[in-house]
Amino acid sequence: MNNLLLLPILIPLFTAVILIFLNRFTIASRWVSALSFLSTVFVSFLLFQKVQADGIQTLNLGSWEAPFGITLVSDMLSSLLVLTTSVIAFACCLYSFRAIGEEREKFYYYPILQFLIVGINGAFTTGDIFNLFVFFEVMLMSSYVLLVLGGTKAQLRESVKYILVNIISSSLFVITVAYLYSVVGTLNMAHISSRIAEVGQPGILTVIAVLFLIVFGLKGAIFPLYFWLPGSYYAPPAPVLALFGALLTKVGVYSIMRTYTLFFPHDPGYTHELLGALAVITIVVGIIGALAYWDVKKIIIYNIIVAVGVILFGVSVNTTESLTGAIFYLIHDMLIKAALFLLVGIVIAITGTTNLKKISGLIKNYPLLGWMFLLSALALAGIPPLSGFVGKLLIIKSGFGAEAYWGAGIVLMSSLLVLFSVMKIFINGFWGIHRTYEEEEKAPVSWLLISPAILVIISVLYGVGAELVYPYILEAAETLTNPSTYINAVMKE
């Protein structure tokens, strides 16, 4: 029992309530918001240290004993993800000060930002499958508002589709939980896991596993369920896009990771093969999109889909090594995608366009922006010693070890093409003839550079210091491959 688990959820929640009242005072709400995220980062770090020292932490809400009440569980994986989420939220919040515009700030931008983080941190921490649905809804509701806030034509048009897709997937989620409940008779994730292990996953549970894959695949944008993502993510402004791209799809990926290792590890010949095949096709589709467009936003958006595929391929191989790689790559991708979207946001703020053919020679006036973009592009592709390398190395190595030659080969090839797709932005946008742009004077570039700088520095340290981080990631992966550790931690109290 440890109340620390609740704080990364409660601090943003209470701040959101306070911020609703502070709405008229823009400056005050900015700093209260940033301060709240900073304290969330601090608390998440304390939680991470606690988990590292004492193992898995649990909290039974309302002191209802483990299988009957709602349990919050923080193992290494979830505490690491909560920490990463808080850091990204803080960076995006700082960026928003000068990027989001007074109009949106007046219409409850900061409270909604806090609610979004409540949902995401909750989804990472909860140990109850229905509670996961509730936190998903908190997160989605905030994302609807963030997506539509501003009310431009494109935003309204895309919000309609985004909401429709998510309502359908939420309904499917409830249906799947109902099926699972009727089979195993419990909602506590640890309890579900031990009961499924007892009956040895008959056919009906494999069906439920595939249903879960559809539900979380819709959120996480895997093939063939990714169709809504490029359109919807294109609409909102840069800081919102960074939060969506870095965090929302990753919650889906985390849920697949959790359910497929905790609930359904007994029939990998069917479920994990399916996941692996879909993951590989996801990579291919993402690559085609990333190469096809000459639009800076679209290129990075399609790279989200590639990364989801790479991580899920690691999950589908399902060994300790591949899961270590998947977790390593997951955290790397959250950091670097947020940084890339924020940097692209600056490029758009300077040039006023997303069309790559109308941008060139930016490095002359903005060298720092250029080098940071280059660094994140290299990290995204997985060039050593930057952060993408270790994760991809482990995923590919374990893929070859498990004789999944096709999949591992495509992951390997995808790195080159990802590098090409982002280098296209660097070569065309930053090199070439210097141009002047109309909006150039107004862009607060030096302020906007702070947030991506924080993220890029963390990501570089994460890559260079991989040796130091590796034991924690390994521990997270070992908890995933041995569900009994998780079950014992939850059920003992």
Added chain:
Amino acid sequence: MEIVMAFVVGIIFMAATYLMLSKSLLRIIIGTGLLSHGTHLLVLTMGGLKNGAAPLLGEHAPSYNDPLPQALILTAIVIAFGVTSFFLVLAYRAYQELGTDNMDRLRGTKINE
């Protein structure tokens, strides 16, 4: 009883799918409402349908219903209600701004629009 409910839920899902595939935004929203109704009925059915008896646990209760599906449905209804009302407001705003509720004209294939 469960078999009958399965058919009822199936028919509701069928109607919901039909409505969601139509072009008018309002029909789509009614479809999502129906979809969530079907979901709630399904959750109720999955808990097992018994005749009578409140979900109260006495020491020697002769019969009782499983209270958990009811708690789940209550939560899901509240969420579905919130999402549907948000969707309705959004649809109205989108209609004001874009001047159409026809999904064919909301495609947005031209980017940068």
